[in-house]
Amino acid sequence: MTRRITRTLGQAAALLLLLLILLFAADYRYQVLPASLHPALPSHHPRSVVTDVQIAFCSRANPFSRCRLDADEWQRVEKDLYLHSGWARSAWLHVKRKREEELTEDDRVVVGVRVGRLDPGVGESGQGEERWESREGGVWLLRSGRKHESDSDRALTAVDVLFGADAVDPRPGWTLAETPLLLNAGDDMQLARLSTRHGRPKADEKPPVPRVNKDGKFKILQFSDAHLATGTGSCRDAIGPDNAPSPATCEADPRTLEFLESVLDSEMPDLAVLSGDQVEGPQAPDTQSTLFKLAAPFISRHIPYAAIFGNHDDQGKHALSRTAQMSLLQTLPYSLSRSGPPSLDGVGNYYVEVLTHSPASPNSALTLYLLDTHSLTPDEKHYKGYAWLTDAQTHWFRTTAQSLKREHARYSRIHLDMAFLHIPLPEQGSHDLLVTGGEWKEGVTAPAYNSHFYDALADEGIVAVGCGHDHVNDYCGLLPNSASTSTSTSGDNRLGPWLCYAGGSGFGGYAGYGGFHRRVRVWEVDTGAGRVVTWKRVECCGDDVDKRIDEVVLVEGGVVVAPQPSAPSRGE
Structure with a gap:
C-alpha cells in the first residue's frame, strides 16, 4: 500500500512538473x-x-x-x-x-x-x-x-x-x-x-530607376563591413590622426555613420552598394533598429541603395534571417534590394540596371550583378572556412547575363557589367595576381573550394568585381591571362575581371594588422568613354575626415587595362 501511494504521488508530481513545463513553454x-x-x-x-x-x-x-x-x-x-x-x-x-x-x-x-x-x-x-x-x-x-x-x-x-x-x-x-x-x-x-x-500611410512609392547623368557618368559608393550594432556599439582597433589609438569610450556606430555621411556629402554618389556585414549580428538583438539607422543617411539624401549580405548579418540568437532582413529593406524608400529567385541558393541574387540618361530610353548602359556568398562552409570536413557560390548560382548568372546581352545590343555605346560580392573569390588570393591601388595586409579568407565562379564572370565580360569581408585588404588585383584558370569558350583573350576590395568601413569590426583607417570604395563609370575609375575615401588625418586616395583606371574603351608596374607590397 505504501509503495502504491508513493508511486501515485510520484506520478502526480511528475504530471504537475510536466504541466508547469508546458505552461512555461507556452x-x-x-x-x-x-x-x-x-x-x-x-x-x-x-x-x-x-x-x-x-x-x-x-x-x-x-x-x-x-x-x-x-x-x-x-x-x-x-x-x-x-x-x-x-x-x-x-x-x-x-x-x-x-x-x-x-x-x-x-x-x-x-x-x-x-x-x-x-x-x-x-x-x-x-x-x-x-x-x-x-x-x-x-x-x-x-x-x-x-x-x-x-x-x-x-x-x-x-x-x-x-x-x-x-x-x-x-x-x-x-x-x-x-x-x-x-x-x-x-x-x-x-x-x-x-x-x-x-493617419493613413501614403501610397507606396515605386523604387527609383537609376540613370546615367547628363555627362554620361555614374558614380557608385561601395560601403562594406559596417558591423553596426543595436545601440551605439563599442569601437574595435580604432585609430585617429597619426595612427594614435582612439579613446576607450569611442562609440562605434555614431563614428561609422558620421564617416558615411561625410563621404556621401563629398562624393554625392548616384547609387550605393552595401556589400555585406551591415550588421554585427550578435551585437544587434534588434536587427530592424540597426538597419534603419544605416538606411537613414541614404534615404534623407535621396540616394538609391542595393544590399547583399555577409556572414555576420544574420548571426546571433535573435538576429533576423536573411529573408526577413531583405523583406524589411524592400519596404524602405530608395531601396533597390531584392531577394532574387526563391529557388536559388541564398537571399539577394539579383541585378540592377542603370539606364541611359534619356527618360524616354529603356536601354541599359550598365548592369550590376549582386550575389549572396552565404556564410560558413557546408562541408567543414573537406573544405574549412567559408561557403562558395554554388553551381545553381553560376547557372543563374550565366543564363541571366546571356539573356541581358541580347537586350543590351540595342545600346549604341559600350555597355559595361560589374558584380558585387561579400566573401572574395579564391582568385583574389592568387600569388599570380597583379596588385595595385591599395595594400594586401591580411590573408585572403576566400572559400577553400573553388567553384570557378570567376570563370563565369570572365566568360560573360564582367569588367570589375567589388567584395568585402577581409577588412584591412583594400587593393585591386588582376590575373594575367597565363595565370587564369578560366575554362572560357568565348575564344577571346581579354583580361579581367578586376577583383577589388572595398576595405572595412565600420568601427564595430576589426581593423588590426598594424593600424587601419576605415574606408569606402568609390567607382565612377564613364559610359561615353567606356571607362571605369576607382578610388577610396578614408576616415583619416585630422581635419581631412574623408581623404581621397589610390585612384586607378581599371577599364578604358570597354576593355580591362593592366595595372601600372609599381605594385604595393603584400602582407602574409
Whole structure:
C-alpha cells in the first residue's frame, strides 16, 4: 500500500512538473521567435485604427506569469522590450485595433501618444473632454470618443518599437519618441522607444530607376563591413590622426555613420552598394533598429541603395534571417534590394540596371550583378572556412547575363557589367595576381573550394568585381591571362575581371594588422568613354575626415587595362 501511494504521488508530481513545463513553454516560446514572426509588425492594417496600447510584464522565474494579453483583442509586437537581457523580467507591447466600420459608440480612438512620468495634459488647454490616460512604462494615451476621428490625420494607425539611444525611424510618416519607455531597465540595456504613425500611410512609392547623368557618368559608393550594432556599439582597433589609438569610450556606430555621411556629402554618389556585414549580428538583438539607422543617411539624401549580405548579418540568437532582413529593406524608400529567385541558393541574387540618361530610353548602359556568398562552409570536413557560390548560382548568372546581352545590343555605346560580392573569390588570393591601388595586409579568407565562379564572370565580360569581408585588404588585383584558370569558350583573350576590395568601413569590426583607417570604395563609370575609375575615401588625418586616395583606371574603351608596374607590397 505504501509503495502504491508513493508511486501515485510520484506520478502526480511528475504530471504537475510536466504541466508547469508546458505552461512555461507556452509563454516563453516567444522569447526566441521564428524568423518568420520577426517582421510581423503592426504597420500595414488598411482602414484600421488603434484604440488602446498596453505593456504586459511577466517574470522569468514564474511559469504562471504571462506576457501575452488576450490574443482575440490584442496584437503583440514581437519584441521583448528588455531585448532578452532582463534577468528576471520580460515586457511586451500590445496594440488593440479595430477597422473603421467596426467602431461602436463606446470605442475610443487613440489620437495622441506620449512617454514620460508626468501627465502631459497638465497646463495644456483646449483638450475639451479628452484627457490623457496613463499606461504601464510611462505611456500616456489621448483617446477620442468621436468616431469621425478614425478618418482623420489625428488617428493613430501604427505602433512599433525601436531600440538604442541612436535609433532613427526613416519611414515616411513615422515619429520616434525622444523619451524611452520607463521600464526600470539596467544601464547596460538598450533603450526601448516607441515609434508611431498617425493617419493613413501614403501610397507606396515605386523604387527609383537609376540613370546615367547628363555627362554620361555614374558614380557608385561601395560601403562594406559596417558591423553596426543595436545601440551605439563599442569601437574595435580604432585609430585617429597619426595612427594614435582612439579613446576607450569611442562609440562605434555614431563614428561609422558620421564617416558615411561625410563621404556621401563629398562624393554625392548616384547609387550605393552595401556589400555585406551591415550588421554585427550578435551585437544587434534588434536587427530592424540597426538597419534603419544605416538606411537613414541614404534615404534623407535621396540616394538609391542595393544590399547583399555577409556572414555576420544574420548571426546571433535573435538576429533576423536573411529573408526577413531583405523583406524589411524592400519596404524602405530608395531601396533597390531584392531577394532574387526563391529557388536559388541564398537571399539577394539579383541585378540592377542603370539606364541611359534619356527618360524616354529603356536601354541599359550598365548592369550590376549582386550575389549572396552565404556564410560558413557546408562541408567543414573537406573544405574549412567559408561557403562558395554554388553551381545553381553560376547557372543563374550565366543564363541571366546571356539573356541581358541580347537586350543590351540595342545600346549604341559600350555597355559595361560589374558584380558585387561579400566573401572574395579564391582568385583574389592568387600569388599570380597583379596588385595595385591599395595594400594586401591580411590573408585572403576566400572559400577553400573553388567553384570557378570567376570563370563565369570572365566568360560573360564582367569588367570589375567589388567584395568585402577581409577588412584591412583594400587593393585591386588582376590575373594575367597565363595565370587564369578560366575554362572560357568565348575564344577571346581579354583580361579581367578586376577583383577589388572595398576595405572595412565600420568601427564595430576589426581593423588590426598594424593600424587601419576605415574606408569606402568609390567607382565612377564613364559610359561615353567606356571607362571605369576607382578610388577610396578614408576616415583619416585630422581635419581631412574623408581623404581621397589610390585612384586607378581599371577599364578604358570597354576593355580591362593592366595595372601600372609599381605594385604595393603584400602582407602574409
